Amino acid sequence: MIYRKHAKKSQDYPYRLAGRDVWRVLVFCFLMCASGALWSQDVAPAPQQDTIQEPTIVILDEPADRVRLYTRDTVQYQQLVGNVRMRHDSTFFRTDSAILDDRNQVEAYGNVVIQELDSTHIFADTLWYNGNEKFAQLRGNVVLDKDSQRLFSPHLTYELDNRIARYQSKSYMMDGDMQLSSIQGVFYVNDDYIVFRDSVIVISDSFNLKADSMAFYTQERRVKFLGPTVVYNDTSRLYAEDGYYLVNEQEAVFYRSAQFQSGSTLGFADTIYFYGDEGRYIMRGDAYLNRDGEIATAREIIYEEQEGLMYLYQDAVVTGKNVNATGDSLVYNTETNSVRSRGRSRVQRPDFTLTSNVLDYNDETQEGIASGDVIWEDSTGMRRIFTDSLEYSGNGQTARAISIHQRPMLEWRNEEGDTLKLISDTLNTYQTIVTYVDSTEQTISDTTQDFSAFYEVALIRDDFQGRADSMAYKESDSLIVLYGNPILWMDTTQLSGDTIYVSIREGEISDVLIKGNGFIITSPDSIFFNQIKGRTITAYFKDGDLYQTDVEGNAESIYFPLDDEGGYIAMNKIICSRIEMTFENNNVTGVAFLEQPTGELISMTKVTQENSILKGYRNMGHLRPRNVVKEREIRNVMAEAVNQNLEQ
Numbered sequence: 001m002i003y004r005k006h007a008k009k010s011q012d013y014p015y016r017l018a019g020r021d022v023w024r025v026l027v028f029c030f031l032m033c034a035s036g037a038l039w040s041q042d043v044a045p046a047p048q049q050d051t052i053q054e055p056t057i058v059i060l061d062e063p064a065d066r067v068r069l070y071t072r073d074t075v076q077y078q079q080l081v082g083n084v085r086m087r088h089d090s091t092f093f094r095t096d097s098a099i100l101d102d103r104n105q106v107e108a109y110g111n112v113v114i115q116e117l118d119s120t121h122i123f124a125d126t127l128w129y130n131g132n133e134k135f136a137q138l139r140g141n142v143v144l145d146k147d148s149q150r151l152f153s154p155h156l157t158y159e160l161d162n163r164i165a166r167y168q169s170k171s172y173m174m175d176g177d178m179q180l181s182s183i184q185g186v187f188y189v190n191d192d193y194i195v196f197r198d199s200v201i202v203i204s205d206s207f208n209l210k211a212d213s214m215a216f217y218t219q220e221r222r223v224k225f226l227g228p229t230v231v232y233n234d235t236s237r238l239y240a241e242d243g244y245y246l247v248n249e250q251e252a253v254f255y256r257s258a259q260f261q262s263g264s265t266l267g268f269a270d271t272i273y274f275y276g277d278e279g280r281y282i283m284r285g286d287a288y289l290n291r292d293g294e295i296a297t298a299r300e301i302i303y304e305e306q307e308g309l310m311y312l313y314q315d316a317v318v319t320g321k322n323v324n325a326t327g328d329s330l331v332y333n334t335e336t337n338s339v340r341s342r343g344r345s346r347v348q349r350p351d352f353t354l355t356s357n358v359l360d361y362n363d364e365t366q367e368g369i370a371s372g373d374v375i376w377e378d379s380t381g382m383r384r385i386f387t388d389s390l391e392y393s394g395n396g397q398t399a400r401a402i403s404i405h406q407r408p409m410l411e412w413r414n415e416e417g418d419t420l421k422l423i424s425d426t427l428n429t430y431q432t433i434v435t436y437v438d439s440t441e442q443t444i445s446d447t448t449q450d451f452s453a454f455y456e457v458a459l460i461r462d463d464f465q466g467r468a469d470s471m472a473y474k475e476s477d478s479l480i481v482l483y484g485n486p487i488l489w490m491d492t493t494q495l496s497g498d499t500i501y502v503s504i505r506e507g508e509i510s511d512v513l514i515k516g517n518g519f520i521i522t523s524p525d526s527i528f529f530n531q532i533k534g535r536t537i538t539a540y541f542k543d544g545d546l547y548q549t550d551v552e553g554n555a556e557s558i559y560f561p562l563d564d565e566g567g568y569i570a571m572n573k574i575i576c577s578r579i580e581m582t583f584e585n586n587n588v589t590g591v592a593f594l595e596q597p598t599g600e601l602i603s604m605t606k607v608t609q610e611n612s613i614l615k616g617y618r619n620m621g622h623l624r625p626r627n628v629v630k631e632r633e634i635r636n637v638m639a640e641a642v643n644q645n646l647e648q
Helices: 002-009 020-032 628-633 637-647
Strands: 057-059 066-072 075-088 091-101 105-115 121-130 135-146 149-159 164-167 171-175 178-182 184-188 193-203 208-217 222-225 229-232 236-240 242-246 251-262 265-275 280-291 294-304 309-319 324-333 338-342 345-349 352-356 358-362 367-378 383-393 398-402 409-413 419-423 426-437 443-460 465-474 479-483 487-490 493-496 499-505 508-522 530-542 545-559 570-584 587-593 598-603
Touching: 091 121, 105 135, 121 149, 149 184, 236 265, 265 294, 280 309, 294 324, 338 345, 345 358, 352 358, 352 383, 367 398, 383 426, 409 443, 419 628, 443 479, 443 628, 465 499, 493 530, 508 545, 530 570, 545 587
Parallel strands: none
Antiparallel strands: 057 075, 066 075, 075 091, 091 105, 105 121, 121 135, 135 149, 149 164, 149 171, 164 184, 171 178, 178 193, 184 193, 193 208, 208 222, 208 229, 222 242, 229 236, 236 251, 242 251, 251 265, 265 280, 280 294, 294 309, 309 324, 324 338, 324 345, 345 352, 352 367, 358 367, 367 383, 383 398, 383 409, 398 426, 409 419, 419 443, 426 443, 443 465, 465 479, 465 487, 479 499, 487 493, 493 508, 499 508, 508 530, 530 545, 545 570, 570 587, 570 598
């Protein structure tokens, strides 16, 4: 008998076994007395007890092909070879060979199978199992089968009490048409969900997924995002850092940095609800949608991809191909580029943008009326009108702003970044088509945006300011014309007359033509004022400074030349039909008297207030507009200026 021979040769067993039945009794007793402590990466084995506990790991009826008993370091072992079958409580073990010790621990080798009553199976090449802690370590070609889920891993730990499986190296799970993989994972078998961590990848027929961490609820087939996650297929891509995806229904909720891309459509929101079968996206919280360059923003956007419809709610903005709009709520049809708006609204056409609290816009006739905090802006973004009420027609070719509670203001910004603010009771803007023949004899048509303003006009820019009763601007000539008691200020220079023509070149005033009662005042120190008057005056400027004047017709001048130290030499008073003067830093550097001059040189000791000013001299610096808010509120400034002029 093989057992008996083994017993005779062994020095570990002092007793001679007399028969097969006695031997089986001893083996059975040994198996029933094995006990131990949990072995794992984090928990060391418990100290060996003095007495052998009641055994819990049981060898089933079918005996192994070979059994060897031995003792090592006071621990008793039994080696089982060939078709080994064991049971621990309700869990069954099967393997080619195993080593069972009296600490209630098992090492198994070859074709290892763990079978639980709910048909959960675990397969592996090797097994280490602590029966006291109900803890197992499996290595080599590990496969866990649970219902439709099959987990593949090179190494798996399994807690039988909690039924929790863990892995720490790249592993795969198959569930229907889905393949899931990650570096780490925890399978909560009782709760039917798995947590995947580190380089998570999901591949299926309907979608793919990449994530840092995620949970998969196997019964619901619901994917829960636990970190940055990308869900994608051939045509779309969704990203979030929190949320879930229902695999069967193809529905998802995305939180935290949620975004999606479908074809050429890109969307962002705090939360995105996705209904794949219907092609619908519900975006809530700072929603942003870009479809082929058509951009929509709102607190909430419902995007019906198949119909090309956008429903926008709260702070809604749409920038379409041919029409743009904003409002409290909008419906934008991407196919027809049409907009319906409610509340604070904006409509934008290729040539202008109009924003208001109340908007009546007819896209077919392109006519409407806007009221309440109206903002009109041309297509370049360089000119804007702020007003209470505005009427427009003909595709924005004409727009008229009128004063109700606050005077309209035109904000006019040039390419250099300088901004001119124009304020009046009435503002008009209109398009002008300019046609010309170029060097290749081709006829070219350009559209310009011109302006006019009426009643108590004020102009404010950093480098110059002005007042007039009315004003016109022609873009093709870059020319501003001021009518009705116009006054223009540049640094310490004041220009006035019946009509003033201001030429703009590269954002700066290049020259000013004064027709009728022209008068120029300039001073280096606001103490003594150089004065020029005449029927027509042309003033030339460079970098905002006056450097030359040409006076024709009844020309008169008073100027104070300076010595090399900057002191006043005398006062020169000249009368001439035509005078040309040059300036530097507001000082006269040269004078040319071209026709029959008469004049006198007056010592500074004889200069008085009466003889140091020309007739018609009016220093209107106190009327110089500087405060935009004040100018929009005051309506009688020009009337005051006119009265003062009449009195003088």
